[in-house]
Structures are given as structure tokens and as C-alpha cells.
Amino acid sequence: MTHVPVHVEVKEPKAGGEKSKKMHSQVVIIGSGPAGHTAAIYLARANLNPVLYEGMLANGFAPGGQLTTTTDVENFPGFPDGVRGPEMMDKFRLQSERFGTKIITETIVRVDLSQRPFKYWTEGEEEEQDFMTADTIILATGASAKRLNLPGEDTYWNSGISACAVCDGAAPIFRNKPIAVIGGGDSAAEEATYLTKYGSHVYVLVRRDELRASKIMAKRVTTHPKVTVLWNTVAVETKGDGDLLQSLVVKNVKTGETKDLPVNGLFYAIGHEPATALVKTQVQVDEDGYIQTVPGTAQTSIKGVFAAGDVQDKRYRQAITSAGSGCMAALEAERLISEEEAEDENIPTDKVHVPTEGYMGADKE
Numbered sequence: 001m002t003h004v005p006v007h008v009e010v011k012e013p014k015a016g017g018e019k020s021k022k023m024h025s026q027v028v029i030i031g032s033g034p035a036g037h038t039a040a041i042y043l044a045r046a047n048l049n050p051v052l053y054e055g056m057l058a059n060g061f062a063p064g065g066q067l068t069t070t071t072d073v074e075n076f077p078g079f080p081d082g083v084r085g086p087e088m089m090d091k092f093r094l095q096s097e098r099f100g101t102k103i104i105t106e107t108i109v110r111v112d113l114s115q116r117p118f119k120y121w122t123e124g125e126e127e128e129q130d131f132m133t134a135d136t137i138i139l140a141t142g143a144s145a146k147r148l149n150l151p152g153e154d155t156y157w158n159s160g161i162s163a164c165a166v167c168d169g170a171a172p173i174f175r176n177k178p179i180a181v182i183g184g185g186d187s188a189a190e191e192a193t194y195l196t197k198y199g200s201h202v203y204v205l206v207r208r209d210e211l212r213a214s215k216i217m218a219k220r221v222t223t224h225p226k227v228t229v230l231w232n233t234v235a236v237e238t239k240g241d242g243d244l245l246q247s248l249v250v251k252n253v254k255t256g257e258t259k260d261l262p263v264n265g266l267f268y269a270i271g272h273e274p275a276t277a278l279v280k281t282q283v284q285v286d287e288d289g290y291i292q293t294v295p296g297t298a299q300t301s302i303k304g305v306f307a308a309g310d311v312q313d314k315r316y317r318q319a320i321t322s323a324g325s326g327c328m329a330a331l332e333a334e335r336l337i338s339e340e341e342a343e344d345e346n347i348p349t350d351k352v353h354v355p356t357e358g359y360m361g362a363d364k365e
């Protein structure tokens with residue numbers, strides 16, 4: 001999660017805002033990956049009738065998010081034999097539905113977070129008067145790994161090409177095989193070092209003649225006996241036998257020389273793009289576009305708007321951490337709603353059910 005302190009702009013709760021004639025919800029979740037569905041499960045079980053927009057190929061992903069594009073997930077607890085990514089996300093969806101989440105297969109194209117209740121619009125219903133409203137919103141729109149779209153890449157994606165060493169590095173197809181990593185920053189250095197545990201050798205392709213990585217990471221990678229840095233080098237094509245990746249065509253950008261580099265793995269480490277186009281001018285984001293949350297919480301810079309999953313996490317980017325932050329966002333939204341309901345009914349605050357504190361053990365004897 002982001003660890004940059006953010007200023008929380010406290011807006012008057014639900015002050016004078018207009019409620020939609022079409023649909024008003026206490027809580028709307030935007031996004032259908034592990035973060036969104038975990039939030040939905042908690043909120044539905046708390047009888048808050050969450051509405052979850054799963055998107056229509058939003059940000060290039062099918063409902064269910066990034067894991068719908070992978071084969072085996074082997075590091076999500078509870079699945080000792082591993083599970084196919086799409087199957088796991090079907091299970092998340094079923095669990096959301098089981099407790100009453102209203103799942104809508106539409107993409108949110110616009111939000112107005114300037115006052116509560118917040119307004120939002122779905123694709124195809126974009127006239128000013130078409131808005132719907134929500135007292136709280138959980139942003140769980142995810143992220144996507146940057147790719148180079150090299151020739152052959154679609155054929156060998158998940159069959160040798162990946163963008164996540166922690167997720168895929170241990171797969172049998174990479175064991176004791178040569179692997180290439182593309183990128184020159186800290187993530188590339190980290191991924192390359194990590195992959196030395198599995199591959200026979202790791203080549204790091206760096207476009208320039210220096211690494212952007214921090215000194216310590218750069219030293220670790222350049223001095224590692226199982227790593228060779230190929231300076232001034234880019235990949236121009238991926239090749240294989242039709243099933244699995246077998247080599248890369250690489251080019252020296254200084255000399256123009258091209259050659260085949262036999263590798264069975266290619267890991268992109270050239271950054272991720274958080275899906276924040278919807279909100280980046282309204283909530284505080286960092287220099288890379290990730291939503292900033294108050295450290296240790298899912299609270300964004302706007303009261304009532306929470307963020308969970310990869311859209312606010314440039315560090316871990318895992319299904320389990322996304323699910324964990326989805327849980328945090330749900331408990332925080334529930335807590336806010338409970339407190340505001342109590343205020344509306346003039347109930348003393350010490351009589352309010354405050355789930356976040358309860359779960360953190362604050363009300364244990």
C-alpha cells in the first residue's frame with residue numbers, strides 16, 4: 001500500500017446533494033478483481049446492499065480482472081493444488097452474489113466526487129440527468145502491466161511471457177531455463193534477482209548503458225553470478241515452437257546488430273498503469289498515478305471514497321494483498337455509514353457499532 005501521508009479533505013456528509021431518481025446506494029464498488037469482490041462480500045454480509053460494477057472489458061480486462069488472463073494461481077491461500085485464475089474469480093463472484101451483492105456488468109465512465117452523495121454515470125447512459133448516486137464509493141479498478149506488444153507476444157503470453165516474477169517465476173517452464181527480464185529500474189533489478197532462484201541464467205535487457213535502479217539494487221544485479229546485463233539492448237521479436245517461448249530476437253541500439261537470445265522466459269518489468277483515468281483529477285494520486293490512501297487505511301483524500309487493490313498499491317500487486325485491502329475498504333465504509341446514521345438519529349457515538357475498531361481488537365476486554 002502507499003505510504004505517503006495524504007491530506008484528508010473532510011467534506012460535510014451528504015450535505016444537500018441530490019439523490020438519483022434512478023438508483024441511490026449506500027455503497028458502490030467500481031471494479032471486479034479480488035479487491036472489489038472482497039469488499040462486496042464484507043459489505044453484503046453487513047447488510048449494506050453493495051452494488052458492484054464489474055465493467056464491460058473496462059481497462060482491457062474481462063469481469064474478474066487481471067487473474068482472468070492467467071493460468072494457474074499457486075500462491076493464494078486456500079487452494080493447496082493451485083487454481084486457474086478465471087475459476088478463482090468465478091468463485092469470488094459467486095461468494096459476492098451469495099450474500100446479496102448486486103453485480104452490474106457495466107463500466108463506470110464518469111464520477112463526480114465534489115459532494116455527497118457522489119454521482120456516477122455508466123457507459124451509454126452519459127447524459128447529465130442519467131447519473132446515479134452513492135453515499136460511499138470503493139475504487140477497485142485495478143492496474144495493468146505495461147507490455148511491448150512484440151511480434152509473437154500474444155502467442156507466448158502465459159506460455160513463457162509474464163509480467164510478474166513473484167506470480168509465475170516458480171512455474172516448471174522456467175525451472176533451470178534461461179530467462180530474460182526487460183527493464184532498467186528497481187523492479188527489473190528485483191525481478192531479475194528473484195528469478196535467479198529458478199532460472200539457469202537471467203539476462204537483463206537494458207535500453208541504455210546504465211540502470212535506473214537504486215545503487216544497491218543495481219550492484220546486486222550487476223554482480224550476481226547468474227545475471228548478465230545486456231546494455232543498449234532491446235527485444236524486437238519473440239519466437240517459439242507455437243506452444244512455448246524459445247528465444248528472443250534482440251537488437252543492440254548502438255550498433256544495430258540483431259541476434260537470437262535463447263530464453264524460455266521473458267518477464268516485463270517496465271511498470272504498471274493504474275486504472276485511475278476516472279478519478280485522477282479528483283482524488284489525490286502519486287507521481288505514477290496511483291491513488292494515495294492514508295497509510296494503514298483505504299481512505300482516499302475524499303471522505304467517503306475508499307481505494308483498494310492494485311489501483312492504490314504499486315508495491316505488492318498481489319491477489320491476496322488486493323483482497324486484504326478490499327476488506328479494509330469495506331470495514332471503513334461500513335464504519336463511516338454507521339457513524340453517519342447514528343449522527344442522523346442522534347445516537348451517542350459510544351453506542352455506534354464501529355466495525356473497524358472491533359476487528360482491530362479495540363473493543364476486546
Ligand SMILES: Cc1cc2nc3c(=O)[nH]c(=O)nc-3n(C[C@H](O)[C@H](O)[C@H](O)COP(=O)(O)OP(=O)(O)OC[C@H]3O[C@@H](n4cnc5c(N)ncnc54)[C@H](O)[C@@H]3O)c2cc1C
Pocket residue numbers: 030031032033034035036053054055056057058059060061062063064065066067069070072073074075076106107108109140141142143144145163164167168275278308309310311317318319320322
Ligand atoms: C498474468 C497475471 C498473472 C498474475 N498472477 C498472479 C498470481 O499468481 N498471484 C497473485 O497473487 N497475483 C497475480 N497477479 C496479480 C493480480 O492479478 C492482481 O494483483 C490483482 O488481480 C489485483 O486485483 P484488483 O482487485 O486490484 O484489480 P484487477 O484484478 O485489476 O481488477 C479490476 C477490475 O475492475 C474492472 N474495472 C476497471 N475500471 C472499471 C470501471 N471504470 N468500471 C467498472 N469496472 C472497472 C476491470 O475491468 C477489472 O475487471 C497476476 C496478474 C497478471 C496480469
